[in-house]
Amino acid sequence: MNEVIHAAGLKKRFGSSDVLNGIDLTIYEGEVFGFIGHNGAGKSTFINILTGIINKSGGSFTIMGAPDQNLDKVKSKIGVMPDISNLYDQMRGVQFLHYMGKLAGDKRSKQDYIALMKDVGLEGAERKKIKSYSFGMRKKICIAQALLGNPELIILDEPTSGLDPESAINIRKLITNLQQQGKTILLTSHNLDEIDKVSDRVGIISDGIIKKLGTPSELKHNNTTNEINAAIRTSPGLTSEKLAELSATWDFEVQFVSSKKPYSVVKVKDDNDLAKLSKELIHSGIQLFEIRIEQQSLEDVFINSK
Numbered sequence: 286m287n288e289v290i291h292a293a294g295l296k297k298r299f300g301s302s303d304v305l306n307g308i309d310l311t312i313y314e315g316e317v318f319g320f321i322g323h324n325g326a327g328k329s330t331f332i333n334i335l336t337g338i339i340n341k342s343g344g345s346f347t348i349m350g351a352p353d354q355n356l357d358k359v360k361s362k363i364g365v366m367p368d369i370s371n372l373y374d375q376m377r378g379v380q381f382l383h384y385m386g387k388l389a390g391d392k393r394s395k396q397d398y399i400a401l402m403k404d405v406g407l408e409g410a411e412r413k414k415i416k417s418y419s420f421g422m423r424k425k426i427c428i429a430q431a432l433l434g435n436p437e438l439i440i441l442d443e444p445t446s447g448l449d450p451e452s453a454i455n456i457r458k459l460i461t462n463l464q465q466q467g468k469t470i471l472l473t474s475h476n477l478d479e480i481d482k483v484s485d486r487v488g489i490i491s492d493g494i495i496k497k498l499g500t501p502s503e504l505k506h507n508n509t510t511n512e513i514n515a516a517i518r519t520s521p522g523l524t525s526e527k528l529a530e531l532s533a534t535w536d537f538e539v540q541f542v543s544s545k546k547p548y549s550v551v552k553v554k555d556d557n558d559l560a561k562l563s564k565e566l567i568h569s570g571i572q573l574f575e576i577r578i579e580q581q582s583l584e585d586v587f588i589n590s591k
């Protein structure tokens with residue numbers, strides 16, 4: 286597999302604050318890579334270093350084989366979603382893309398720009414001035430801008446934040462289509478369900494390093510313990526207090542995790558304790574309708590990676 290991005294010990298310090306403490310990461314050709322981390326974790330800083338907006342403080346990286354000191358020859362192969370504040374408000378949507386496309390060496394026809402606007406969900410807004418665009422429409426034209434020049438690597442920093450659910454679904458479809466065309470996509474998002482759905486691999490940044498890395502499935506199943514979260518549906522419903530009262534005499538530990546109506550989610554040590562739990566609940570006179578294992582979500586993995 287060809288390496289598209291390879292970062293080795295990449296560091297960034299702002300004043301006295303170390304934001305990136307040595308990012309080691311390789312992103313391969315044709316993959317959608319989901320980059321996640323809490324606010325201020327350094328995702329945009331990493332992207333801004335890759336795209337030459339800011340300088341690194343240490344370490345090194347290559348993009349499509351070009352070393353970070355000499356990225357000029359690959360710059361035209363990288364499409365980056367700009368900040369929404371960098372749009373030209375007085376231009377009409379299609380006119381703006383046409384203009385930016387020329388600068389990016391884009392060869393498409395005017396009709397194709399209209400098609401691009403449709404692809405990002407801006408059908409009907411082609412001839413409206415950007416100043417009249419809503420926040421979501423601005424995001425969409427920024428996504429379109431990232432695709433100008435037919436780049437091989439597309440970097441999308443929170444493309445769907447602030448979009449309505451249908452628009453976000455369309456952007457996810459667009460990302461999948463781009464991948465099918467062989468593009469490599471680096472994506473950040475705080476919507477972990479979205480990252481789970483579209484990414485081939487996910488990296489979680491915390492304390493300035495990549496804390497966890499793997500496919501969404503690997504991350505969700507990489508449980509270091511045998512602990513089980515079980516969702517239980519009973520009558521009467523199981524509250525935290527009721528469970529504490531019942532379990533006081535049990536010879537195993539059970540912990541109330543959350544209430545997800547009509548379920549109560551509890552944690553037990555292993556399979557044996559799960560079997561004991563169902564037995565004890567029935568003995569206590571509680572009607573047990575359903576008990577099922579709750580799969581870890583990417584959100585759980587994220588919360589536990591801090």
Ligand SMILES: Nc1ncnc2c1ncn2[C@@H]1O[C@H](COP(=O)(O)OP(=O)(O)OP(=O)(O)O)[C@@H](O)[C@H]1O
Binds near residue numbers: 327
């Ligand atoms: N130009 C700058 N000067 C000083 N500090 C900066 C600068 N840019 C970013 N930072 C700081 O670096 C840290 C990482 O910011 P960054 O924007 O990379 O985080 P992020 O992971 O993208 O966050 P979010 O999810 O909120 O977008 C933050 O503490 C931020 O305040």
